[in-house]
Amino acid sequence: MLMEKERQEIVDTCLFMLREGLVVGTAGNVSIRKDDLVAISPSGVPYEEMTAEDVVVFNIDGERVDGILEPSSELPLHLSVYRSTDALAITHNHAPASTALGLVVDVVPTSHYYSAMFGGPIRVAPYAEFGTDDLAKNVTAALKDRTGALMKNHGAITTGPTVKKAVSMLPILEYVCDVQLRAMATGTEIALLDDAQMANAKQGMAGYGKQPAREKK
Numbered sequence: 001m002l003m004e005k006e007r008q009e010i011v012d013t014c015l016f017m018l019r020e021g022l023v024v025g026t027a028g029n030v031s032i033r034k035d036d037l038v039a040i041s042p043s044g045v046p047y048e049e050m051t052a053e054d055v056v057v058f059n060i061d062g063e064r065v066d067g068i069l070e071p072s073s074e075l076p077l078h079l080s081v082y083r084s085t086d087a088l089a090i091t092h093n094h095a096p097a098s099t100a101l102g103l104v105v106d107v108v109p110t111s112h113y114y115s116a117m118f119g120g121p122i123r124v125a126p127y128a129e130f131g132t133d134d135l136a137k138n139v140t141a142a143l144k145d146r147t148g149a150l151m152k153n154h155g156a157i158t159t160g161p162t163v164k165k166a167v168s169m170l171p172i173l174e175y176v177c178d179v180q181l182r183a184m185a186t187g188t189e190i191a192l193l194d195d196a197q198m199a200n201a202k203q204g205m206a207g208y209g210k211q212p213a214r215e216k217k
Contacts, residue, residue: 001052001053001066002037002057002065002066003032003034003037003039003057003066004052006032006034006039006055006163007039007052007053007055007057008052009032009163009164010030010031010032010039010040010041010052010055010163011041011047011050011051011052011054011055013030013091013163013164013167014028014030014041014047014050015047015048015050016167017030017047017091017093017167017170018047018048020171021095022093022095022170022171022174023047023093023094023095024094025046026043026044026045026046026047027093027094027155028091028092028093028094028155029041029072029074029078029090029091029092030089030090030091030092030163030167031072031078031089031090032088032089032163033060033082033087033088033089034088036059036060037057037058037059037060037065038057038058038059038060038078038079038082039055039056039057040055040056040057040058040071040072040075040078041055041071041072042054042055042056042067042069042070042071042072043069043070043071043072043073044070045069053067054067054069055067056068056069056070056071058071058075058079060079060082060083061079062075062076062079073130073131074092074130074131074135075131076131076132076133076135076136077092077131077135077136077139077140077157078090079136080133080136080137080139080140081136081139081140081143081157081159084140084143084144085140085143085159086161087147087159087160087161087166088160088161088162089159089160089161089162089163089164089165089166089167090157090158090159090166091157091158091159091163091166091167091169091170092155092156092157092158093155093156093170094154094155094156095155095156095170095174096174097174097175097177097178097181098150098155098156098173098174098177099150099154099155099156100177100181101124101150101177101180101181102124102150102151102152102153102154102155102156103152103153104184105124105180106123106124107121107122107123107124108121108122108123108124108150108176108177108180109121109180109190109192110192110193110194110197110198111176111179111180111183111190111191111192111193112175112176112179112180112193113193113197113198113201113205114172114175114176115176115193115198116198116199116201116202116205117147117148117169117172117202117205118146118147118148118158118169118173118176119145119146119147119148120145120146120198122146122148122149122150122173122176123142123143123146123149123150124142124149124150124151124152125138125139125141125142125149125150125151125152126138126152127151127152127153127154130154135151135154138151139151139157143157143159147159147160147166147169148169148173150177156170156173156174156177158170158173
């Protein structure tokens with residue numbers, strides 16, 4: 001089966017999103033790029049029933065290569081992002097805090113240094129109907145020099161060099177949005193980090209969690 005490993009990774013990622021409460025029903029999608037091929041989750045298939053064979057494969061020009069099911073309606077969005085960035089995986093969801101915050105701001109300000117993990121202030125792509133070229137264009141622009149963005153009246157999206165990395169950023173994006181929403185709810189002034197503080201945070205997190213290899217016993 002073409003891209004068998006990647007297709008199974010997509011199934012596993014969808015199940016992770018479901019277990020972690022990052023999606024409601026099938027309201028989300030996942031894709032992986034390998035060379036000029038893109039494997040993407042199918043439309044409307046319950047995650048707990050999805051198999052690797054259900055995942056469909058298209059080339060970067062949007063032509064079907066393998067699989068018989070209909071792809072996610074956001075295929076144009078995924079392809080547009082791949083054509084415009086060096087991302088090799090994309091995850092998209094409709095989690096509550098990120099969706100809600102996208103209704104009331106155009107940019108998520110730097111209220112938490114985790115924003116540096118996405119490249120800076122998190123942009124909100126203007127609304128366009130799901131599955132359209134307009135949405136693909138808006139989100140691709142919002143992701144310029146970023147690895148995460150919100151979609152107005154819609155949800156959130158993250159990218160990465162692997163699908164594991166991309167999906168690991170969804171809970172962090174949701175956390176940043178939740179913190180901002182709670183701070184806004186107080187009605188008081190929100191302390192924001194300036195450019196220098198964000199640059200320092202980005203530098204500090206570059207090596208975060210990296211440990212020397214353990215000796216094998």
